[in-house]
Amino acid sequence: MAPPETLDWNGLRLDGKTAVLGIIGDPVAQVKAPLPLTRLLQARGINAVLVPLHVEAANVVPLLQTLLAVRNVAGIVVTVPHKQLVADLPLQVLRAAREAQAVNVLRRKGDAWEGDLLDGAGFLAGLVRNGFDVKGRSVGLAGAGGAGNAIAFALAGAGAASIDVCDADVAKRDHLVGRLRALGHTAGAWDAASPRDLVVNATPAGMRPGDPLPIAPSAIRPGHTVADVIMEPHTTPLLTLAEQHGARIVRGRHMMDEQLEAMADFFAEALQ
Template identity: 40%
Template sequence: MTQTLQLDGATRVLAIVGDPIAQVKSPAGVSASLQQQGRNAILVPSHVSPANLDAYVKGISLAGNLDGIIVTVPHKFAMFAQCSSTSDRARRLGAVNVMRRNADGSWHGDMCDGAGYVAAMREAGCQPEGKRALLVGAGGAGSAIALALLENGVSELAIHDADTSRRDQLIARLSAGFPGQLRIGSNDPSGFAIAINASPTGMQASDPLPIDASKLDGTMFVGDVITAPAVTPLIESARALGCQTVVGGDMFAAVRELMLDFLLAQGPLAR
């Protein structure tokens, strides 16, 4: 039986903000999950450009029934500055992907992408401890995944990003806590047990493969953060070789649970 969506003047509102936003699948799933738990709440997508982000946050924060914001590309670093308090991992990365109201109406942020991705990896049979990992992409999701891989015991992490400044900043930021474990990588996965694409390369059919698939072998674990298409050409190539894989949908299912736990921890949604 299809559940009727509850939507009335008492509905609590969450927003998901990004640019673009049409690709996100979370509004329906998160709204359904909240209402199945008996909470009168919905998640609404907001398409906001970087130039308008500050004005958007100032305006939407005036809504008394707005309890949280989920943050997607490209705003995870910029939204960190909108938070008056954050979790330790968000502070370490300078990025957030979810925000909830403090008692005074300000925002408290967290970054769940990395923990969610490693949870999805473990669910798929990959144990990162002691393994060498290649990560392509040093943006918001990539930064969080890098930290989570290191916290979960990879022996070495190589990071590759076309934006070399962003790559170098991430390596420098994380090296303080994990000395000697990080280095500059490339798109060549040779010698790595784990290869993950955390860049947007692969969203368009014309995109090149973010990782050189000719250098993959069936013993490797290959992941991608992209949710549309559901199975990227990189993952198709990896599966053809017999690799264990995680797709963006697997990651988001795990991240969604962590974000909901965070959003429901306090405030009107917790009741």
């Protein structure tokens, strides 16, 4: 029997007209978005697939330049640790990406890339869905990288009373704190040990077995909320500890789930 021109696996289409989206990171084995975003796009009638691409930092720029020559590559999802690196490239970025100085989605605009940042809005929506109202609350944020910047500005925009930040890179921490203050938000350095209404891990710590806790147990209080951006493992050691302390937890998967529709909307312009 001759093979079909279009392959269909559980309703998914893959053929010569399929547009390709890539998700770049280092590592990339932990990403969960490829299948659900592919399903969502195809449910909208858009013939596209999202595939993982393991890319080290030194190769990000040449890869993005090369992919512009591949005419059926329509966009890129950017994950750890490349979000700030991509934001520093000479490309057009939308408001959220410009404000946070990080990019997690790119779409083709002719012979160039256009970038945006959906992490912050996705994280905030995940909190709301889990019953946490940010307005007037104190926040302790571990991580001043791409995800941390996105989350900080989203929480500030939603009315957080204060956002205190810790990062092993003090210059990155101070840079984020300074930009928050410049926009009129209350922000400062955090020791990752004093309690806050909302405690957020926006670092990769907890992704690998044996990683140290990004936040001290003393920062967690019963009835407070602890959120993690890590999607694999599903429940990180930090979240396990938070549950043991009687805190409410918000898993990293919630941020991705809330972003999927926004990602589909973002890429649809380049795919239709």
